[in-house]
Amino acid sequence: MTDPLQKILKATQPLTLSAVPPGFLPWLLADLARAAKSRAVFVAADDIQMRAVTDAAAFFAPELTTLAFPAWDCLPFDRSSPSLRSSAERLATLQALQKPAKGPTLLVTTVNAATQRTLTPFRIRQLVAKLTPGERIDRDRLAHLLQANGYVRTDTVADPGEYAVRGGLVDLWPSGEELALRLDFFGDEIESVRRFDPADQRTVDRVDGFTLLPASEALLDEDSIKRFRTGYRERFGATATGDPLYQAVSDGRRLAGMEHWLPLFEEKLATLFDHLSDEDVIVRDSGAPAAAQNRFEAIADYHANRVRAQSSDPGSYRPLKADTLYLSETEWEQQIADRPLHLTTPFREPESATVLDFDVEGPRDFTPERTAQENVYEAVAAHARKLHRDGRKLILASYSVGSRERLAGLLADHGLDRLELVDSWQEALGAAKASAKGAVALTVLPLDHGFTTPDVALLTEQDMLGDRLVRRQRRKKSADAFMQELATLSPGDLVVHVDHGIGRYEGLTSIPVSKAPHDCVQLEYAGGDKLYVPVENLEVLSRYGADSEGVGLDKLGGVAWQARKARMKERIREIAGELMATAAARALRPAEVLDPDAAYPEFVNRFPYEETEDQDRAIVDTRRI
Numbered sequence: 085m086t087d088p089l090q091k092i093l094k095a096t097q098p099l100t101l102s103a104v105p106p107g108f109l110p111w112l113l114a115d116l117a118r119a120a121k122s123r124a125v126f127v128a129a130d131d132i133q134m135r136a137v138t139d140a141a142a143f144f145a146p147e148l149t150t151l152a153f154p155a156w157d158c159l160p161f162d163r164s165s166p167s168l169r170s171s172a173e174r175l176a177t178l179q180a181l182q183k184p185a186k187g188p189t190l191l192v193t194t195v196n197a198a199t200q201r202t203l204t205p206f207r208i209r210q211l212v213a214k215l216t217p218g219e220r221i222d223r224d225r226l227a228h229l230l231q232a233n234g235y236v237r238t239d240t241v242a243d244p245g246e247y248a249v250r251g252g253l254v255d256l257w258p259s260g261e262e263l264a265l266r267l268d269f270f271g272d273e274i275e276s277v278r279r280f281d282p283a284d285q286r287t288v289d290r291v292d293g294f295t296l297l298p299a300s301e302a303l304l305d306e307d308s309i310k311r312f313r314t315g316y317r318e319r320f321g322a323t324a325t326g327d328p329l330y331q332a333v334s335d336g337r338r339l340a341g342m343e344h345w346l347p348l349f350e351e352k353l354a355t356l357f358d359h360l361s362d363e364d365v366i367v368r369d370s371g372a373p374a375a376a377q378n379r380f381e382a383i384a385d386y387h388a389n390r391v392r393a394q395s396s397d398p399g400s401y402r403p404l405k406a407d408t409l410y411l412s413e414t415e416w417e418q419q420i421a422d423r424p425l426h427l428t429t430p431f432r433e434p435e436s437a438t439v440l441d442f443d444v445e446g447p448r449d450f451t452p453e454r455t456a457q458e459n460v461y462e463a464v465a466a467h468a469r470k471l472h473r474d475g476r477k478l479i480l481a482s483y484s485v486g487s488r489e490r491l492a493g494l495l496a497d498h499g500l501d502r503l504e505l506v507d508s509w510q511e512a513l514g515a516a517k518a519s520a521k522g523a524v525a526l527t528v529l530p531l532d533h534g535f536t537t538p539d540v541a542l543l544t545e546q547d548m549l550g551d552r553l554v555r556r557q558r559r560k561k562s563a564d565a566f567m568q569e570l571a572t573l574s575p576g577d578l579v580v581h582v583d584h585g586i587g588r589y590e591g592l593t594s595i596p597v598s599k600a601p602h603d604c605v606q607l608e609y610a611g612g613d614k615l616y617v618p619v620e621n622l623e624v625l626s627r628y629g630a631d632s633e634g635v636g637l638d639k640l641g642g643v644a645w646q647a648r649k650a651r652m653k654e655r656i657r658e659i660a661g662e663l664m665a666t667a668a669a670r671a672l673r674p675a676e677v678l679d680p681d682a683a684y685p686e687f688v689n690r691f692p693y694e695e696t697e698d699q700d701r702a703i704v705d706t707r708r709i
Contacts (some may be wrong), residue, residue, distance in 0.1 A: 085328065086136045090119070092365060092440065095424065097421075097424050098420060098427065099426045100426070100427050100439045102432055103432045103441050103443055103445070104444060105445065105533070105535050106422075106532075107446070107533040107542065109137060109284050109369075110140035110141040110143070110665050112143035113126050113137065113192075116687060117190040119365070123189040124183050124186070124191070124364070125193070125365065125366040125367070126368070127367070128194050128372070130196075130371075131155070131194055132387055134521055136530070138152050138190075141190055143529050144189055147187055148189070148190055149186075149187060149459065150192065151181070151190070152177065152193070153173075153178070153197050154170050155356075156200065159346055159385070159386060160386045161403050162343055163610040165222070167344075167641035168245030168246065168641075168642075169641065171679075172257075172258075172259035172333065173300055174202070174259030175203075175297050178203065178205075179209050179259075179260060179297055181205075182208055182209055187240070189303050195375040198355070198357070199410055199411045199416055200410055201347070201353035201354065202301060202355070202356065206356060212295055212296070214296070215274065215277070215293060215294040216274070217293065221274070223249060223269060227254075230299075230487065232303060232336070233297075233298035233300070234298050234338070236338075236611065237249070238610070241257050241282055242642060242643075242644035243257065243639055244257045244261075244299070245259070245299035245300070245601060245646060251277065253268055254267040254269065255280070256265075257282065257429065258295070258651065259297040259299055261279075261294065261296065262368070263280065264282045265288065266280050267276070267486055268430060272666075277290065277292075278290050278291070278347075279291060283644070300343065302345075302349050303349060304333065304338065309334065309336065311350070312348045313333070315329070316330050316333075316345070320402045338624055341484070346409060347409055355411060365426075367425070368426070370427065372460070379411075380413045384406065387403055391403065398582060431551060443537070443538060445537075446534075446536065446545065447533055447535060447536060447544070449462055450549075454550055459498070460548055460549060461498045463501050464495065464498075465495060467526050468495075476538075477540045477541070479512045479534075479543070480527070480542075480543050481526075481527055481528070481531070482526065482528055483528070483545055484527075488527070491526065492505065494526075503514055503526055503547045504525050505527075506527070509529075511527075512527045513525075521638070522700060525647065526678075533544050533547055534544060534546060547659055559613055571683065573587075575591045576587060578627075579626065581615065581617070582625075584609065584638060584645060585644070585645030586628060586636075587637060588608045589605070589606075589607060590605065590606070590614075591605075593606045604616040605617045605625065610640060610642075615640060
């Protein structure tokens with residue numbers, strides 16, 4: 085692959101990289117990052133592909149540093165702000181781009197993120213602050229600094245971009261940090277800085293210092309407020325000074341959605357490309373052109389709707405011009421031509437001065453065998469033997485260690501006895517080189533689909549067994565049961581949403597949808613965020629069954645609830661393993677009669693929960709986390 089990579093690195097005009105199926109992309113990008121003088125950059129069609137490539141690329145190159153630059157997770161010209169998590173990740177990546185790459189580095193972003201303006205490189209460098217033990221700073225001044233930089237004050241830190249002040253302790257979760265930090269003050273001096281896990285608030289270790297970055301791109305320092313006030317009056321007139329946004333910013337208060345007026349807070353904005361060096365090589369996905377076209381149409385549509393609404397109700401929402409915050413279609417095309425931005429496609433195209441063929445095919449398709457209800461494992465074993473005869477290495481990828489072991493057992497039952505379990509791509513290639521003896525490597529790799537090169541064939545579980553099974557729909561009686569509970573709820577009672585966690589029930593409300601009223605349950609979350617759940621989707625809700633005194637609300641879009649769910653799922657697996665081990669031990673002593681109620685008292689008492697249709701429901705009903 086060395087020669088094609090060098091052609092990409094030396095190209096002065098956009099190339100089409102043909103015969104590059106989706107499963108091959110992470111491997112190609114990892115090798116491109118190794119060969120590049122600076123960084124490799126991949127522009128994905130959407131956020132799902134961005135995360136998939138980020139997760140998989142590190143498998144092909146363990147030494148690879150991967151950076152993700154997501155778009156705002158809200159609509160253009162929305163009334164809501166991007167989540168603290170996405171803002172923190174964006175700013176941490178921009179800060180990392182200010183330094184030369186050390187070792188292979190891959191930056192993965194999306195079309196939506198690349199077509200939006202952001203802070204300039206100078207502004208990012210200006211906002212970076214280094215805090216270390218021994219530093220003197222007044223706690224009130226630190227709290228004011230955090231507030232101005234977009235951090236949200238809470239009682240307990242659970243998500244990036246939050247901070248809490250408790251006596252001589254200041255907890256905060258800065259952008260770019262994997263864990264939250266606890267600053268222990270002695271007077272005005274930072275005595276120590278320790279990492280802690282927000283899930284259980286326990287200290288992990290000490291650190292020598294940390295880099296403090298803003299949590300939002302819209303800052304509320306003195307200069308930014310002055311610029312906003314002046315710009316808002318110039319664009320919308322003196323009568324606009326009565327707008328809630330203008331008054332909130334003037335008072336130094338953050339208002340939901342204020343980031344959509346980012347051009348007024350800054351003297352100048354830049355794009356992601358302004359943060360890249362001339363030596364960075366950029367590749368975009370085959371779906372990027374369509375995604376870009378949809379993006380520009382959506383921006384124009386949302387802006388037009390805001391303009392129409394503002395003309396009928398002056399002062400309701402005063403949108404800025406679209407090109408002040410987003411690239412125009414002409415500017416985007418100019419960026420593609422100037423950089424250049426190379427385009428991948430899974431289809432073959434004839435080699436030319438602008439087309440580079442990688443000669444990689446998609447994975448073997450086992451759909452005919454599954455449709456005919458034939459034994460898929462026999463077909464996989466036959467395919468493995470055919471590849472062996474052709475001199476190709478075969479690697480099988482599973483989603484987890486457990487599924488890899490099950491797959492190995494099933495293939496062994498169907499005649500494949502030379503199976504090697506490996507943990508890295510390098511080991512997989514080494515094990516597969518034993519193809520003269522018919523060896524097949526099995527690894528764990530987060531890929532949906534594989535690929536076939538002239539030397540290596542990679543198959544995933546999804547290639548062999550079809551799409552992942554979709555979880556069964558919850559029983560309708562779950563919603564019916566909650567409807568009965570709904571009659572007993574009062575505004576202020578706590579309920580649990582399966583995806584968003586603990587919220588406060590505010591009653592039933594009617595929302596117009598397509599000019600028709602629609603009944604919804606209104607929930608309030610931390611920070612005053614509102615969530616409206618249609619009555620036909622009430623199966624996602626359940627009543628909070630424990631004592632609600634002192635219980636904090638979860639944050640919409642936060643990670644705390646998902647972390648607690650994941651931790652409880654892991655605990656369920658541990659307990660299930662212990663129960664299975666105990667049952668196996670009992671099976672070895674069939675003559676011994678044990679009291680079934682006394683066999684597992686420590687496990688039953690440790691985790692009491694009501695049996696329901698699926699595991700998620702059990703977790704939701706177990707709220708003493």
